[in-house]
Amino acid sequence: MEQEKWNRVVHVISKMRSEGRSLTQVAKDFDIDRRIVLARAGSALQKTKSGRYEAKRSDRLLRVLVIPGSYGLTEVSVRGSATARKLAGYSDAVQRFLRTGDSSQLKKFKNLKLVDENRDPIKLVTNLDELHRLGSAGVLSFESLYARVA
Template identity: 30%
Template structure:
């Protein structure tokens, strides 16, 4: 059985889309919803709640365990696309599809000029480990790509310092503060001696999830 008629006036979504310029806020909403659910009619799309399909704005603590894993995977899609990969290349590499990306990246993924693009920055929450001056190894929920990038660069500098014994690469992170989703601030540990101590307490430092998007 084929798809149902899209609307009273238009047999298919394509006919509706090309019937006139679809630049209004209403039309853009329908287009967005159709990307999530391409099998639904116009009436069904009108009644569709984006929040049921877009998890990008859901706070970290409200996600299920599987949704948290999916979010981390979607952030890897963002990272790859910000480094030049197409959506199809990024999703294929990670074994997911476009609908998965749309569901977890929301409006941070947009189609422009026939090509899918990602925003330069985002405000998607994710959980990351840091080396804190006060708490040592601790897990915090960060709220944007800027902080994910800062933490990623910090860990790259930490790894280099631990391997070479040269702490100069950590200078730029002195007094740097990372704010979590609750507004708490954390200073990144930059003492090489303290970092060696922390490293000895971690059996597998490779497990750290670092996003450089």
């Protein structure tokens, strides 16, 4: 239950950043009290002169994300919105390739160096044959970038 609540908190911050909506509005969308968001992720927010909270341009919040790996989907723990944004782009590029055969978006991830929360490298699968094999086996189907709760 705590993982699900944390995922909602991180989603609120992300949605505020991408859509410029208020904390109260977005917290309602994700069925979480704005006070919980403030208590758990206040470092990702800043209060404006008018008293409204805005998401900072980036944050260092922990996220557990699901990305394609050599043997199927794998969970990675990352710190920060910048790394999460890059992994979201990678996942989108993989899904686009599997749906359409268009590999053009995958090229920018070929030599990208990312690290997890422990500073260990994250291996991004960009080999088209490997991705095609994994996609054909049905092991790369996922609905959300965020890890599921057990």
